[in-house]
Amino acid sequence: MGGFGDLLASLQDNPYFGAGFGLVGVTAGLAIARKGLQQSVHVLQRYALTTCEVNSKDKSYQWLLAWIARQSTRAQHVAVSTEFVEDGAGRVTSRFGFHPAPGVHFFRFNGRWFKCDRRREQMDALAGVPYELVTLTTPGRDKSVFIDILAEARDVALADCADKTATYIAYGHEWRPFGHSRPKRPLESVILADGLMERVTEDLHAFVTSGKWYHERGIPYRRGYLFYGPPGTGKSSLIFSLSGLLNYSICVLNVSDPALTDDRLTQLLNTAPKDAVVLLEDIDAAVVSRSAGPLDAVRYDGLTRVTYSGLLNALDGVVSSDARIVMMTTNRVEVLDSALTRPGRVDVRVLIDNASDSQIRRAFNRFYPLNSESTEQFVRHVRSDPNPVSMARIQAHFLLYRDNALQALRHKVL
Template sequence: MAFGELLASLQTNPYFGAGFGLVGVTAGLAIIRKGLMLSAHGLQRYALTTCEVNSKDKSYQWLLAWISRQSSRAQHVAVSTDFVEDEAGRVSSRFGFVPAPGIHFFRFGGRIFKCERRREQMDALAGMPYEVCTLTTLGRDKQIYADIFADARDIALADSRDKTATYIAYGHEWRPFGHSRPKRPIESVILADGLIELITNDLYAFITSANWYHSRGIPYRRGYLFYGPPGTGKSSLIFSLAGLLHYSICVLNVSDLSLTDDRLTQLLNTAPKDAIILLEDIDAAVVSRAPQASDGVRYDGLTRVTSSGLLNALDGVVSSDARIVMMTTNHVHVLDDTLTRPGRVDLKVLIDNATDNQIRRAFIRFYPNDKDMTDKFLAHVRSDPTPVSMARIQAHFLLHRDSAEQTLKHKVL
């Protein structure tokens, strides 16, 4: 049979025609599907811009709170509990809503945005799920995302402008601890004459001299050591300094048994910007090479952080720049000279027991209408020759807050 006759017979065969038609339809649908996929890919690549933010980024919570303001009609939300403190010091809870995992839409700057919040695997180090928030909009101008994050940042900072946030180390990252507290006025910390001015002038000179440090090849970091008896105001001073600079505080317990040299270096290098890193009671975290003091104070074996690891983290090849570290101790005599040398500790300040002028200033601050009793109260305190700390003076005032006369009738405990 000739080929032409075979082809003619196949064309008149109804079974072959039906099969050929099905093949053609299938091929056509596949081509259309492929074309749509290519078109969607091209549209996404050339006509859409996407921005991805993960939960490890500091702006993540800012973005969620900002989106909740934009998409007020969203019905699928998650509760975000915050705490607020009124002028009387009472703390109350405040409930807000943020977009729950899923897809949300909002409008900003004349554009419609798609927000997809995905919750992925558990982050073992952080102890919480790892999340990603993806924003997508039509257009190729990425500046719109910069505007979004700037707006979200401004709103978040406005809510915390008069507060000081505290961070603690959790695993290999910093995590906010508790709720932010109102800033403490620097004038509420009463130190010996000239100390506040000495410290604040040094801080302002440092934070405004980045170019000066870099141009001379000097590491741009500053270390402070506040030492003296307990209750003299070392921690209160640091908290008020953070408020004065609009900084947060990162509290690092160097004597933590879970802390290692590597983790210490990691934490010091990843601390939030504009933060004071606080190492409290540094004497309890180091092994002194000096002879044991007469009072028997010596802290050996209380930490896994080695002396060399601490020194290198503070002032070594792996140490970070643009950093302020403040250390406190009640036993400065047990600290090794290698820790307190310049470069690791640039300014050492003795915060001692209360002087006569401190006691006078504190009395006037608590009892401004009874200034004439200031010298009487000072004589009452000094009738006991034992040195007294400002913490004891303040506790005495709080005990007799409604009567200046009562402060003269009772002994400072």
């Protein structure tokens, strides 16, 4: 033992050994301190901070960015967001807004500080835009504060478009806004045959307020409408005005799209926004009758990879979604197959025909309210031509002579 003690004493007196031992001790101490700091940060994040992540695929993402931009008014690093706004006169102007740019931002809400970290990651190949993520962090463990933030962001966004109808189109496997939102079209601006508007709106109201009734009886909660009739009778205008009545957006799905497949069709119908009408326009131009060949061999217009059975299953099959309204239009209802128009796929069939005398009267009085005494004269003027006339032709005639009812009476409706 004496020999070992002497050896240890000699090493302690050695300056090289003392420096090396001290260096090792400092390194070990720093490593322990670093590990302790990491654990402390982890404990702090786990028990003292609350985090919420919102990715760019979520519908609330743009709402949240716009809301954060209003909160962090002192932010110096911002990204421009150009919007197009339509005024009451129908003119479209550009408006520049600012969103928090990728990076870290801070804001205060309801007396609490929040850290906002916006990150832009890899490119989304399907969407063609970068994948983004916003992370909100705040002290405390109350997650309800994030619900308050998202609810306020939603309310602000919806208030900005309360009087507008947004249109979406299919892009890849998702829905994207198309153009700028347009002002809602009043129901009274669409002049239909007597009682027809009331019939459709009553059915729609009964459907959107009967979700519980459907579920209690095990009935799929979805509704299909088929509007048919000659061109120019107001089918698309009716759908636009009904969407405004429901405060719904419109998702336009082109079934003649050459890139459309059965899987993509099903996914699009199942991922459409909940408060939206899915519109299949001119379905007669895309669907052929089964009499043209075997069911599975039928294609739309010979161009797409969607099968006839794929459409039927997407509309009313095991994988079809609930809480959905589908509206279809056609100029030739007689060419549609009965399998497509049966109840469950088409629940309401509405004929929108050429203009009746009543429609002509109401249209004249709407355009020329100060010349109501000439209403019957105009009806006789239109009926002097034995050929049927559509409401689109009547409206075009009124627009041509918008300031002169006498000129509208003198000239033929083209």
